[in-house]
Amino acid sequence: xxxxxxxxxxxxxxxxxxxxxxxxxxxxxxxxxxxxxxxxxxxxxxxxxxxxxxxxxxxxxxxxxxxxxxxxxxxxxxxxxxxxxxxxxxxxxxxxxxxxxxxxxxxxxxxxxxxxxxxxxxxxxxxxxxxxxxxxxxxxxxxxxxxxxxxxxxxxxxxxxxxxx
Numbered sequence: 392x393x394x395x396x397x398x399x400x401x402x403x404x405x406x407x408x409x410x411x412x413x414x415x416x417x418x419x420x421x422x423x424x425x426x427x428x429x430x431x432x433x434x435x436x437x438x439x440x441x442x443x444x445x446x447x448x449x450x451x452x453x454x455x456x457x458x459x460x461x462x463x464x465x466x467x468x469x470x471x472x473x474x475x476x477x478x479x480x481x482x483x484x485x486x487x488x489x490x491x492x493x494x495x496x497x498x499x500x501x502x503x504x505x506x507x508x509x510x511x512x513x514x515x516x517x518x519x520x521x522x523x524x525x526x527x528x529x530x531x532x533x534x535x536x537x538x539x540x541x542x543x544x545x546x547x548x549x550x551x552x553x554x555x556x
Contacts, residue, residue, distance in 0.1 A: 412498040429494040430461040477540040
């Protein structure tokens with residue numbers, strides 16, 4: 392990776408780490424409205440939450456945790472892929488319906504809850520093979536620190552092909 396590309400990756404990573412919504416950050420980076428970023432479901436969308444995920448979400452064995460695996464796209468370009476485990480009981484019925492039936496990204500759906508993003512891991516993958524340049528793992532929490540979601544995100548090399556916003 393060239394020094395210029397490395398600098399762009401580091402700038403994008405800083406922006407992602409400074410903002411609570413990855414969707415809003417990607418939209419700004421792409422220079423589009425958040426409404427233009429869509430979530431396309433991929434693969435198995437019901438991977439069970441393991442014990443570590445349940446602990447991070449502060450739920451018991453009997454509590455429902457949903458899984459949503461998506462690609463975030465703009466104009467057919469994949470910006471990121473995300474695995475998201477969330478607690479539907481901590482969202483409104485309308486939010487759950489939207490997550491089940493629409494292509495709206497998770498962050499846009501739950502924005503009215505005023506969540507904050509608590510980053511657990513952030514890794515720049517400049518020398519690694521594969522489609523990702525950045526990988527993040529984060530918990531989204533409410534104002535009272537109640538966790539609503541654990542997300543694992545991979546940001547694609549396609550982000551280097553657009554101007555930083």
